[in-house]
Amino acid sequence: MGNEPIQAELIAVLVAVTDGAPRVLTIENGSALPSGPLETGHRSLQAGLRAWVERQTHHPLGYVEQLYTFADQQRGGGRGISVSYLGLTREAPVLDPDAAWRGWYEYFPWEDHRHPEGQRHVAAIVRHLAAWAGPVPARQARLTALFGAGEGWNEELVLQRYELLWEAKLIPEARRARQGAPAPVPGLEMTHDHRRILATAIARLRAKIKYRPVMFELLPRDFTMLELQQTMEALAGQSLHKPNFRRLITQQDLVEETGRTTSGLAGRPAKLFRFRPAVLEERRIAGSKLPLVR
Amino acid sequence: MGNEPIQAELIAVLVAVTDGAPRVLTIENGSALPSGPLETGHRSLQAGLRAWVERQTHHPLGYVEQLYTFADQQRGGGRGISVSYLGLTREAPVLDPDAAWRGWYEYFPWEDHRHPEGQRHVAAIVRHLAAWAGPVPARQARLTALFGAGEGWNEELVLQRYELLWEAKLIPEARRARQGAPAPVPGLEMTHDHRRILATAIARLRAKIKYRPVMFELLPRDFTMLELQQTMEALAGQSLHKPNFRRLITQQDLVEETGRTTSGLAGRPAKLFRFRPAVLEERRIAGSKLPLVR
DNA sequence: TCCCTTATACTCAAAGTGAGTATAAATTGA
DNA sequence: TCAATTTATACTCACTTTGAGTATAAGGGA
Structure with missing residues (x-):
């Protein structure tokens, strides 16, 4: 009976997509997700997480979403609470030599x-x-x-x-x-249940990309249709039907043409697109479905 | 800097549907959601919640899902963490005179x-x-x-x-x-951000009924199509097209006929259905969409 | 110039969805 | 007893969405 003082820990699943591969920020030679204690002076859990991640990566954190909270036994017999978060960014070099980006399919081949x-x-x-x-x-x-x-x-x-x-x-x-x-x-291991947390993050993100435009957190400002499609395919782990993907994106008014095109590469130059400002501004509504093939 | 011992609190949004009205268990004359501290000896947060709710209502708790975790300032200057949960049951008389079921639309007309x-x-x-x-x-x-x-x-x-x-x-x-x-x-108030938590629960449940068969936690073992439909309508807050609803439910193989029918009421007797055992057993997969009208 | 590669546009059938209409089987009441 | 009422159940139809394929356009390189 009675309340018991406990400790709170924040665990982050930071995701980026680079060259068609979903990547996740890890520490300790890829064997753990970055985590840290909730500190005094953080107004909220999310603020604590942002401060902590930005201190580690020196890179601003875009979209953040809570994943799951669970209680566990701390070393020392006490009880701890861990709150896990999913965050989307673009891959940036990390300063901490202990931290590194890894492909998430290394853990889930x-x-x-x-x-x-x-x-x-x-x-x-x-x-x-x-x-x-x-x-x-x-x-x-x-x-x-x-x-x-x-x-x-x-x-x-x-x-x-x-x-x-x-x-x-x-x-x-x-x-x-x-x-x-x-x-x-097959697949790399992780300490504690960090691999389970990563699985939760992947599942959440795969569900989310179908009805919320969160993709633009992972892409540069301008991108081609193929880059957009490949980013989606990377997250979903499935190939998409190109014409249908194009049709869906255009008819949902998610993007607009920039007027510029790619050049120097093989094949016909591709138009460059950007996300429509309305989508960027009020991404609370909207919905974007994705046509899975096979 | 440094970790700081804090207190953890569990907040429950217990939902039932009675006579076509979604109901939520409240305390303190409807001004708060039931909550209690995480106690020593609870293996997990969910176990803590279940124990705590069942002690209050003397009624087993069916489906449980975590909603959200947030940090706040405790009375006394310290920091607390609150973990909120959504639970589905059927309405049962509560023993605690402080607790009572209330229609959730009293808070969100x-x-x-x-x-x-x-x-x-x-x-x-x-x-x-x-x-x-x-x-x-x-x-x-x-x-x-x-x-x-x-x-x-x-x-x-x-x-x-x-x-x-x-x-x-x-x-x-x-x-x-x-x-x-x-x-x-209009609408009743609640202390702290309990009304916000209730809003989170409603939103989550409204999304969930469209792709997961959680409805059977809220219905008796046998039910008519109309009862099923009205329970969905109660949660969604919208009317559904009767023939289309029927078509969807039957073609998704969610239910099976019991062989019995209602009697004594006005109109043609309705067949009684029950959820198919396969749905009950492995409700981890599946999906049930609902056809909203208007 | 021809060929290769990638981008973009169009077509078509099948499935799904929204909305309405028709028939069946009970109770109610003149 | 029988018509009116009420609720349940079955069927139809147009329209939209979706999956999958084919055709054309526009660049670079041999």
Whole structure:
């Protein structure tokens, strides 16, 4: 009974997209997400996070969204509360030698379906999971719903897939107790549940890009249709149908032409677009759907 | 600098739907949401919330989802963290004489568009907001996007509308400083930012019912199509087209016939349905869209 | 100049959606 | 008893959205 003083920690999932690869800021050689204590003098949690990140990266933080809060046991026996955030920026060199940008598919290779390797990872995982599921109908149903081969892949169920793998003891972080057994699932590990937090962030972002114009946080001011499309594809981990993507973007009035075009590259020059000011200003409303292919 | 011990508080938005009215559990004569400190011995935040709610209501808590976490100044100068949750149940008599179920539209009369009164509330609010907006284009744009008369009412923007009203000083809680001025917006008040938390919960639930089958937490085991529809309408605050609603529900295989029908009431007896076991069991996937009318 | 590459425009069928109409089966009351 | 009323259920139809494919345009390089 009674209230108990605890400690609060902020964890950040900072995302950028560079050269068609979604990237996430990590520390400790890629094994953890940046985090820090909530400090006195921060007016709000978000203010605390912004101050903390900008001190580390010397780069302003754009869009920020809360992910999830959970309680855990602190080292020392006490209790702590961790509040995780998703933040969108563009990749900038970090000053802290301990911090580095990493591709998020290094941690979730089975979530990238733009190339055939992703499919192969899924196939391998399904074989493991089939053994785990055995004849139990409920397990088989979850397996096909989450990893269902090709046809019904739902790119938003990142967290559910991770949790299923965890349950099946295929995630190394879940098997610390068992020694010797090799990790059956590819991908880098992270300390504590940081990889789970990253899964939450990916899922949230994949859902969000479909109904909110958050993409412009990740792109330069001017961009081509293809750059826009490839950024979306990078996040969704799926290829899009080019003409349909174009149709959707233009008819939703998300962008406007700048009048300029690219040059020097192979092929016909592409028009440069920018996001319409109305979209930038009041991004609280609006909605942008994305046409997934396959 | 440095970590600072703080206190953690859990705030619950418990929702039920009774006789076509969404209801929320309140305390202190409807002026606050139930809340309590995170206690020692609770394994997780959700476990803490469940224990706490079930001790108060003596009623099991079904679906639970985290809403938002924020930091605030505690009485006494210290800092506190509040974690808010949305929970779905069916209305049960509460033992605590301080607690009572209230219709959520008592706090947000302008959000109920099933009856013409809602439209009238909106019209009155728009008049106030037009004065506040004046000739400023950005304000006018937000006004029409959020309260746009009739045509484009988006029932999910509950929180955005509340925040606009707050900004325009039309929410009594925001004008404590100014004495004497009558509240220009109808609806019951709540202490602190509890009404804002309730707005968050409504928005979240209105979004969720469109792509996740959470409705069955709010309905008895067997129900008619009309009961299902009216529960949805209650949450969405909008009327639905009956044949289309029926078509959607049946073709999504959400429900199955029980074989029994209603009797004793006026009109043709209605078939009784129940949610399909597959939906109940693995409600992690699936999706149910709802056809809004008007 | 021809070929390769990328950008952009157009077409078409299938599926989904909004809105209305028609029929069925009970209760109610003259 | 039977017509009126009420609610449930089934069907139709036009319009929009969506998935997928094909065709044309405009540059660079051999």
